[in-house]
Amino acid sequence: MVIQDSSIYASSPDYNVGHPTTQAIAKGVQLLRPGIAKESSTSMHARRLEPSDIEFFKSYGYLIKRGVLATETDAISQANELFWDSVPKQALRRDDPQSWLDDPASHWEEADHARVGSLVGTNWKMRSRGIRGIGTESCLVAGLANHPKMLKLASAFLAAPVRPVHRARGIYGVFPMRDEAHDRLFPHGDYMASQLSAMVLLGDVGPNCGGFTLWPGSHHRMHLCWDRVSGSVITGERAETYPAMRDQLLKDTEPVEFTGRAGDVIFWHPRVIHSAGVNRSGDSAEPMVRLIAPIDYQRAGETYLDDLEFGPGPKYQWWVDTRNVQEDVASAPDNIWFGWSFK
Ligand SMILES: O=C(O)CCC(=O)C(=O)O
Numbered sequence: 163m164v165i166q167d168s169s170i171y172a173s174s175p176d177y178n179v180g181h182p183t184t185q186a187i188a189k190g191v192q193l194l195r196p197g198i199a200k201e202s203s204t205s206m207h208a209r210r211l212e213p214s215d216i217e218f219f220k221s222y223g224y225l226i227k228r229g230v231l232a233t234e235t236d237a238i239s240q241a242n243e244l245f246w247d248s249v250p251k252q253a254l255r256r257d258d259p260q261s262w263l264d265d266p267a268s269h270w271e272e273a274d275h276a277r278v279g280s281l282v283g284t285n286w287k288m289r290s291r292g293i294r295g296i297g298t299e300s301c302l303v304a305g306l307a308n309h310p311k312m313l314k315l316a317s318a319f320l321a322a323p324v325r326p327v328h329r330a331r332g333i334y335g336v337f338p339m340r341d342e343a344h345d346r347l348f349p350h351g352d353y354m355a356s357q358l359s360a361m362v363l364l365g366d367v368g369p370n371c372g373g374f375t376l377w378p379g380s381h382h383r384m385h386l387c388w389d390r391v392s393g394s395v396i397t398g399e400r401a402e403t404y405p406a407m408r409d410q411l412l413k414d415t416e417p418v419e420f421t422g423r424a425g426d427v428i429f430w431h432p433r434v435i436h437s438a439g440v441n442r443s444g445d446s447a448e449p450m451v452r453l454i455a456p457i458d459y460q461r462a463g464e465t466y467l468d469d470l471e472f473g474p475g476p477k478y479q480w481w482v483d484t485r486n487v488q489e490d491v492a493s494a495p496d497n498i499w500f501g502w503s504f505k
């Protein structure tokens with residue numbers, strides 16, 4: 163049963179800070195410099211999942227599909243308007259880069275973080291609670307997440323019809339900033355019980371402009387650190403192996419950032435280690451704000467469960483549409499692709 167009434171949890175934090183994925187990165191772990199995310203030879207085929215796409219996704223845990231939603235210019239421009247219209251007191255303005263460059267978070271009062279989503283450093287996760295909260299607007303849900311091309315691609319990955327999406331996570335912005343103290347990646351894994359995740363570009367994003375950044379191949383390395391194949395839970399010894407595996411990955415693997423044009427999509431394996439990128443455009447002639455819509459998919463017709471201890475559910479990760487499912491199985495060395503359309 164998915165609990166609909168979230169009012170009793172209205173004052174709980176967004177995240178479960180006790181979740182093993184949130185353990186700090188060990189001191190002395192040096193992150194490698196990000197490169198640019200690669201494409202499969204068929205990334206330009208926006209309508210189908212080709213065999214070369216599948217091979218690429220299996221190896222690296224991500225797949226770029228160019229231009230899938232490029233024709234959805236109304237939905238994309240409405241999403242951009244929604245973002246800028248939601249800024250408290252219009253303190254950050256779309257056509258006024260000077261308004262963003264000095265500590266954008268200074269404009270958020272205490273109540274704004276809950277009302278329009280938290281802005282920490284340069285990163286605004288624009289979202290809000292409630293069945294009509296930010297993330298549920300039709301430009302995001304009908305216009306992008308449930309667009310027939312997206313549902314078709316998602317079901318080609320998941321070997322089943324996908325459950326229609328009720329909400330995107332929201333709109334996530336990365337502002338440029340001159341203060342180098344904020345020039346950092348925050349690598350982590352999400353615990354949203356998603357079976358397939360996607361980021362849709364809501365504007366053009368060049369290199370070093372805050373592109374969604376991920377560590378290729380990390381889905382393989384992290385698979386056994388989770389209790390089940392897609393669920394949110396990590397217990398027992400895995401609570402220690404998770405951060406150890408992640409830190410080893412960070413030491414030896416070069417991350418890559420997703421660059422492209424409005425309407426391009428990156429599909430990613432939900433166990434991939436990732437981060438928002440660093441937006442250095444503040445020092446360039448054309449400062450820009452990076453905007454994406456993060457979306458999560460799962461198979462239709464499964465038995466969905468709220469997880470009150472780990473999330474997602476009304477208490478933690480309420481902005482996530484995906485849920486744990488009863489049909490999920492224990493993770494094992496040979497079952498990373500359990501439930502996918504390929505082995
Ligand atoms: O904004 C991004 O690029 C990544 C956001 C993210 O990792 C998250 O919120 O889980």
Ligand SMILES: [Fe+2]
Binds near residue numbers: 350351352436
């Ligand atoms: Fe994340």
